[in-house]
Amino acid sequence: MTSPEPQPPAPQPSESESKDRVYRSVPAIAGGVLLLAIAGWLGIDAAISGEGRTPWLALAVLLLVAPLIVAFTLRPAVYAGEDRLRIRNPFRLVVVPWGRVASLRSAYSNEVLTESGTKYQLWAVPVSLRARKKAARRETRATAQARREMGRDEGRGSALGMRAGLGDGLGGDSVSDGPVRAETDRIMDELRGLYEARHQAESAQGEVTVRWAYEVLAPAVAGAVLVLILVALG
Template sequence: MTSPDSQSPAPQPPDSPSGDRVHRSVPAIAGGVMLLAIAAWIGIDAVVNGDGRTPWLALAVLLLVVPLVVAFTLRPAVYVGEDRLRVRNPFRVIVLPWGQVASLKSAYSNEVLTRSGTKYQLWAVPVSLRARKRARRREMRATAQARRQMGQDGGGALGFAAGRGGGTMSDGPVRAETDRIMDDLRALHEDRHGSASAQGEVTVRWAYEILGPAVAGAVLVLILLATG
């Protein structure tokens, strides 16, 4: 379930992702790259060809927009280790030892609930209702195919069809990708939450490297608009 490096007995710093499995949202990353490309194209054009205060306003807007795009698309990640879960959300980094995790919930978003009752959303593992519907349709088709083969060839054909990937009897229900990730996290939590090395305190660090430029850009935009 985990990489060999994550099982090394050498201690890792709380914010070090070394040896962890990393989960990211590929659609979010693709969308972020596209948005950054568009922002760069428009911003550079405004700086090069703009008149008066337009270049300065364009730079201020870029200073505001680029960190926010990065925060919500490229930055989110979930680092899964043997002893703790490290959640990098748009504006915070939360390190949760497995001993402090009460449960992992999935509804319209995927969340981790601590023993103190605090909830943290897993931005890098978004819920996709469309993916869930596709998975259910695949499962229904596979089950129907297995039943048809069972009716044609006898009861033994059901296990044969499932074993070839056509059914769900041997492999379990078909799950959406993010639901499978949550299943793996729950299994790891169940296995590791009582381990001595998985104890500790929950730590939260604000992402000032994102907040600082974004706030500075917002202030500059307001000043330029107010004095324009």
């Protein structure tokens, strides 16, 4: 009796794909789902109960609005791999190898600047000035608390050494956790760290590619054309 031949192993996802870090805006996704629900409810209600050209106009508006809502809320994402950065913005997909990145900048928006001088905004990682101010206040409170603990511990002599051994006192969370940062600023720090580690790697070289999101643009343009035709016909 012959033994069965060993089966080839099942194909596995590439290492670079499996290690990609994905960044998306949770508030934007929640808002997009809500807007789609409202638009769908209003559009379907008008299509069912409307008269004359109203149902067709409602469907045309829905065809125009739905892709735009998806484009600006659900679609944006940033995929950070070991060799490249993929930026999925509302109407474009940009792939930038780390070797072509010149800098990652944060001001009123988070951007990637390439060696050619082209800027690409990270729609999925929006800047929140309110979150920055909140993080700054938390950092100020944490620093003041650490100073108060330091003043108390300096007067306790040997008790300080005991608490240091137990991970208390100056080794507490307020000091060891580092500076308080806004969520999007922490994401940019991670991207900068990955860029510094990988931008000289041989596998991280290549050309920047940009692809338009025709799956979003085509239905939106079709809806806009239908709306114009129906409005022109009166």
